[in-house]
Amino acid sequence: MSQAAEANTGRIIEGRYRIIGKIAEGGMATVYEALDQRLNRHVAVKIMHAQLAQGLHRAQFEERFRREATSAAAIANPHIVQVYDTGQVDGLDYLVMEYVHGVNLRYEMNQQGTFTLKETIRIVSEVLDGLASAHEAGVVHRDIKPENILINDRGHVEITDFGLARAASQATLSSTGMLLGTAAYLPPETIEQNLATPQGDLYAVGIVAWEMLTGSVPFVSDNPVTVVFKHVHEDVPPLSQVCPGIDPAASAFVSRLLARKQEDRPAEASAALAELKQDMAGLDLEAWRYRLMPADPTESADKPALAGTSVRAAAAEPGTTGGEDQQGDQADDLFADADEPTVAFDEGSLRSGTDEDPSATRRYAAASPSTKRQTAPMTAVQELGEMDSKPTHRRGRWVAIVVIVILALLAACGGGGAWWYFRGPGSYWKLPRPNDVSCQEGQPCSIKGADAAHYEQTLKVAGIPYTIKNDFSDTVPQGHVIDANPGQADDKVSKRGGEVSLIVSRGVKMATIPQDILVPSSQVGAHPLEALKQAGFSQINHQDANDEYSMDVPEGAALRVDPAPGSTTKHNETVSITLSKGRMPVTMPTVVGKNRDDASQALNELRLKTNYSEQWSDTIASGQIISASHNAGDFLHWGDQVDLVVSKGPQMVTLPDLRGKNENDASKALKDLGLEVNISAPLGDLSHTVRLQSPGPGEQVRLHGTDGKPTVITLTVV
Missing domain, CATH: 3.30.10.20 (Trypsin Inhibitor V; Chain A)
Structure with missing residues (x-):
């Protein structure tokens, strides 16, 4: 026992609640058994840790205490743990609530491995009954899981820990800035849209039912973030695939609770409970006794069965069926009036068909001294992820799952104590691995190439601050990560000012061929190569050897461009361009003494312009060229003008x-x-x-x- 717990033992709070001893200690508070001296009844007192009350996030923890008290107090149902009082002692918030002597469902799961269909439906129906009152009062629990489902010594189910609850009219998580809940039980709409709805509670109930019948949650991973994304992108396999031989009606009902689309589930818990009663009414005795068993019949029945292996529960031996001979009686018992404080089953009716089921016997036996040690007292405020007893018959995978759930919940709820937050694992985030990037085990795993939208959601789920900058990339597809800082999965990000910087690809940069690139008189047309570069093109195909002379287009201007002017394409696509070399140089031919027609043909072939004048000549015959403005052999260019004098003969x-x-x-x-x-x-x-x-x-x-x-x-x- 801690020094603080020892110091509180025997203490009287508010002159009324005398602390008897510590029951449990979590990351956020310590829970004590106490005696209400005024009413002479045992209660549970939950007191916030002193280091949290003095920390930066005190307001958040105090808000959770108040929310737990007001949410539970607004619901009147025997399947909801009652909150009696709240207040402060020495500056620390505390809650006084119903004292439940028993265990939580997680403890039972660790002991039994799998449950019969009858046990599963009974527990699920009582959970739905409690949630129906919560939903009717406008309260969404948001954290239904085996740890928050208590079972007292008589098998009666009570739901606890409304610390994450919200009014349905405020059922979004945007105000918290983080995603709350336990990874294995989060509904898709909470992960994707930050919605907290009655249908989300039903989804969590469906996961609990699936886990009770199969011995495992449907999605398991070392990374809680991977688990939540499986809830978003994958359908939970129907029980009929994992539990061969289970009644189809039971499988179909659980599948409705686990529909990925919110609108495909019942509207709230009372509707789900009504469906459950209707669907289960026709089950026969053999269907009720169904239980997924280990593949090896020599294995202990309280260990979780391997997926895909099952047997029908054996027919009950004579004398062990008790009141189960009539199908109708069993159904009536199973859905007993919710107002009854305890379930309407005796010990034998809750077993899986044999008197040799030790877990069922232990679970519902009277609280003898030895039994009390096994079924340690459980309070209504069991902390997120904590367990009263260590599992004794579970495989190593359950230990890993429990550790992951504890860490995920401590991170989500901001608890875990000062050491955990300021120096321990809570002082930093570990950068999660992207789901769509292939990484070799034991090798560094880069964030580069990950789908940015998915990874952004991953960071949101993990509560890691981040910034995004968009940039173009020729190699990384649009919407994927070009670079990140930190850049490797599992890198640490400090919770004190740290953040992840993502550079996200906008895809290949697009560029447009200037519309007036073929207009030499324009600024663009006068310098076409520079214009293409300024437009963003990086692959410009221009070869001097392919340039051409032009009579009309000045030297350096564009003659042709492909793609055509005005076209938009990727900036790294090849743009082919042909430039003008201007007017072609030519040599002035000999025309003096030739007749006019011959001289004109020679000059026209060289694309020289001609201007004629006539003159009398006493020496040159009429029609012959007397003189030209350029001498033969002079260098001219296409389009240059040549003046010719043609003889008219003697006057x-x-x-x-x-x-x-x-x-x-x-x-x-x-x-x-x-x-x-x-x-x-x-x-x-x-x-x-x-x-x-x-x-x-x-x-x-x-x-x-x-x-x-x-x-x-x-x-x-x-």
């Missing part, structure tokens, strides 16, 4: 009739035409009158000769 004039005109006038007229004049006067120039001209009037003559000199016209005067 011709028509001689006027100058005969009879004055010599001077005739000479002037010819000179005005650009001709030279030769005056001939063989008889003397007496009258200065032109008598003859050569060439004659009306003839066409060249303005110049091939030597470039003006043509001479001879006038004969008298």
